[in-house]
Amino acid sequence: MDIFLQQIINGLTLGAVYAIVALGYTMVYGIIQLINFAHGEVVMIGAMTALTVIAGLAGSGVPPLVIVLAGVLAAVPVCMAVGYGLERVAYRPLRHAPRLSPLITAIGMSIVLQHVAMMVWSRNFLAFPQIFPNPVFFVGGAAITGVQITIIVLSLLIMGALTAVVFRTRLGTAMRATAENPEVARLMGIDCDRVIALTFIIGAGLAAVAGVMVGSYYGIAHYTMGFVLGLKAFSAAVLGGIGNIAGAMLGGFLLGLVEALGAGYIGDLTNLCHLPWQPDLVAARCAADGHLVLFGSNYQDVFAFLVLIGVLMFRPEGLLGERVGQRA
Amino acid sequence: MNTAVKTLTLSVVAALAVVGCGKKEEPAPATQAVAPAPQEMVVKLGHVGPLTGGIAHLGKDNENGARLAVDEANAAGVMLGGQKVKFEMVAEDDQADPKVGTTVAQKLVDAKVAGVVGHLNSGTTIPASSIYSQAGIPMISGSATNPKLTEQGLKGIFRVVGRDDQQGPAVANYLMSNAKPKTVAVIDDATAYGEGLANEVEKTLKAAGIKVLAREKGTDKTTDWKAVLTKVKGARPDAVFYGGMDATGGPLIKQGRELGIKAVFAFGDGACTDKMSELAGAAAEGLICSQAGIPVQAASPKFLDGYKAKFGIDPILYAPFTYDAAGLIIDAMKKADSADPAKYLPLLEKSSYQGASGRIEFDDKGDRKDAEMTIFAMKGGKVEPIAIIKGGQSHTVGDYIKAAGESMAAAGGAAMDAAKSAGEAMKEAGSAVKEAGKEGVAAAAGVVKEAADKAKAAVGK
Incomplete structure (x- = not known):
């Protein structure tokens, strides 16, 4: 049972990160029907920027909390600038092009960002500095670290704040209106380009936070770290219903759980030794090892x-x- | 930049390296190599290792080792067939990817290299080796440990490190005698190296009657080991063995400790570096790991000083072995008086060479005879060698270095002695040249020049 609980905790942590990244995908898709495949790379740039700042300040006598905050506060504007730059340079000129063009541009931007990061931060695996003691708590035999608690709580707060922005503010109303029908929204006096740019900026800011989360969770950063993460977050967004904010959150957590439980139990589930009837060959292996995993x-x-x-x-x-x- | 200037720059770089002024020199890229002076013959030597990706630091370390040997040979001056030879290193990046490995191997064959040092990973070396062998180009790996490499029956394929069917039992035996585990979890990264080594460890453990859990796997890019480790934790093993590299091993041990796994962690040579503590922090303390050769610290002082002087850093893992691999090729060429692979390969097979990692002779398969294995433990953020296993005997590192010195002093008359005595004398400076001269053995000429250069360097300092 403690193992099951542990896999749930692993899955929730992973899912919280997927959810935050998936929000970036889904917001952009909701508003301009573009899958921004470069979003995973924005996460990576967030992690790398925070790593650089934290590593630079570590050991300088500044309190650890201030260092981490400085890392996040550096990563967020850098990512926002990258997000805005992407929209401005790569997507806005293609606003009225066929849908395939911005999609291919997004894949291109993903490759460009990866290689720029490779030139800036080298090709090595970088150690994400651990400046906080990371306490481990045991709940019913399952371990949960301070970093994991922070990730889950912080992601829930961010989701709450984002929901409030989208449904309770003028900007949110403008975003939803633009998503509904950009032409009519423009007639109502909404500056659609500005709303779209702001959507990219908010998504990139979330990506920066996700980057810091991933970096401090695994203690490692690499210029390719955003690619697979981005694809998985995209899957999470699709699972929840792309374009739907609550869907991205739900999809993220579900996907994290599926992954953790899947990886944890597929071995046992496909262990041929659990079969009631076994061919001789299988039985022989089972007698020798006690397992024959498919x-x-x-x-x-x-x-x-x-x-x-x-x-x-x-x-x-x-x-x-x-x-x-x-x-939205 | 015209050719003359380039040649000048190169020779200045080489000169600086020889004088050993301790300045960090970024080695000149292979493409910068220039048309030599007319009477010089250029002999190309290939080196392949991953220069990009998660283990680029190890690839660079291997390359530096080979480069040091090549530069030393150039500085000493080698004559083949009456012509002065300039060795040129063609360094390639295989990204630790088997597909890229074969592409790069073909590239080196097309560039008509006379010999190859590399590759680093077993997974890239094995497919590449058949390309070199078909082209008749000798290849010596300084770090590929998977037994399959030399079991293919290919001609001209060697390695100067031990095999995983020596390393696996060595680390497994050490684990059994120290941690006395009842249940062991074995994890690998699904590469030829990681899986091969994990299989050897599992075989040894099972033979000793220890329960081994169902194999868990990641990839050579995995960073999230939590799900796997949680499952492992549920089976409560006393020890966890991981076959893989340090870039994935670091997160593995860190997450294992976070989950509260108290078991002893044991890793193979790919994850036996100081990088482990950088990636895993305090979680890496107490890690046991093995290397398929002597520890870097036990390499010859000549190599260690030369490396530090040229690159400004300490060698990490297998640099002494790639240094020896390049040295072996050059030595065989000297004996054959030719850089033609067909001519020097028979002599390379019969090599008896005193390198930075000790005496090297090859068996019929191309494996190093009587290779050492070293067991390390992570102490205070550094991997410290705790035992060297040679011929079934376990030695402490201090004893081993002492014994190596004694055994060398005892054996008389061979070229190795000249080198050794000259080497010792070099430190005292002066008399070395005379002594080596008196011995008057094969290779003495090279040693004299080396000694003279060293003496010059000492005076320069």
Whole structure:
């Protein structure tokens, strides 16, 4: 039971990060129907920027809390600038182009950002400085670290704040109006370009926070770290219903749980020794080792994409996709 | 920049390296190599290792080792077939990717290199080796430990480190005698190296009647080990073995400790570096790991000083072995008086060479005879060698270095002695040249020049 609880905790942590990144995908998609494949790279740039600042300040006598805050406060504007730059340089000129053009541009921007980061931060795995003691708490036999608690709580706060912005402010109303119908919104006096740019900026700011989360969780950063993370977050957004804010949050957490539980239990579930009837060959191996596993934990990364394929086949609009009116 | 200036720059770089003024010199890239003076013959030597990706630091370390040997040979001056030879290193990046490895191997074959030092990973070395062998180009790896490499029956394929079917049992035996585990979890990164080593460890453990859990796997890019480790934790193993590199091993041990796994962690040579403590912090303390050769600290002082002087950093892992691999090729060329692989390969097979990592001879397969294995433990953020295993005997590192010195002093008359005595004398400076001269053995000429250069360097300092 403690193992199951532990996998749930692992999954929730992972899911919180996916959810924050998925929000960036879904907000942009909701407003201009563009899948911003460069979003994962923005997460990476956030992690790298924070790492640089934190490593630079570490050991300078500044209190650890201030150092971490400085790292986050440096990463957020840098990512916002990157997000705005992407929109301005790569996507705005293609606003009225066929939908495939901005999509391909997004993939191109992802490659460009990766290689710029490679030139700036080298090709090595960088150690994300651990300047805080990371206390481990045991709940019913399962371990949860301070970093994990911070990630989960912080992500919930961010989601709450974002929901408030989208549904309670003038900007949010403008975003929802632009998402509904840009032409009519413009007639109502909304500056659509500004709203779209702000959407990118908010998404990038979330990505920066996610980057710091991932970096401090794994203690490692690398210029390719954003790519697979981005694809998984995209899967999470599709799972929840792309364009739907609540859907991205739900999809993120669900995907994290699926991955953790999948990787944790696929080995046991496909252990041929548990079969009631075994061919001689299998029985012999089982007698010798006690296990004969068909699929092991190395399939961990496959689950996100199995989920993606499943959703696209059976429920393309995603779990919460029917509530079109709420997208922003 | 015209050719003359380039040649000048290169020779200045080489000169600086020889004088050993301790300045950090970024080695000149291979593409900068220039058309030599007319009477010089250029001999190309290839080196391949990952220069990008998570283990680029290890690739660079290997390359530096080979480069040092090449530069020393150039500085000493080598004559082959009556012509002065300039060795040129063609350094390639295989990204630790088997597909890129074969592409790069073909590139080196097309560039008509006379010999290859590399690759670093077993997974890239094995597919590349058949390309070199077909082209008749000798290849010596300084770090590929998977037994398959030399079991393919290919001609001209060697390694100067031990094999995983020596390393696996060595680390497994050490683990069993120290931690006395009842249950062991074995994890690997699904590469030829990681999986191969993990298999050897599992075999040894099982033979000793220890329960081994179902194999868990990641990839060579995995950073999230939590799900795997949680499962492992549920089975309550007393020890965890991981076959993989330090870039993935660091997060693994860190997350293991976070989950409250109290087991002893043991890793193979790929994760036996100081980088582990950088990536995992305090969690890496107490880690046991092995290397398929002598520890870097036990390499010859000549190599250690030369490396530090040229690159301004200490060697990390397998640099002494790539240094020896390049040295072996050059030595065989000298004996054959030719850089033609067909001519020097028979002599390379019969090598008996005193390198930075000790005496090197090859068996019929191309493996190093009587290779050492070293067990390390992480103490205070550094991997410290705690035992060297040679011929089934375990030695402490201090004893080993002493014994190596004694055994060398005892054996008389061989070229190795000349080198050794000259080497010792070099430190005292002066008399070295005379002594080496008196011995009057093969290779003495080279040693004299080296000694003279060293003496000059000492005076220069």
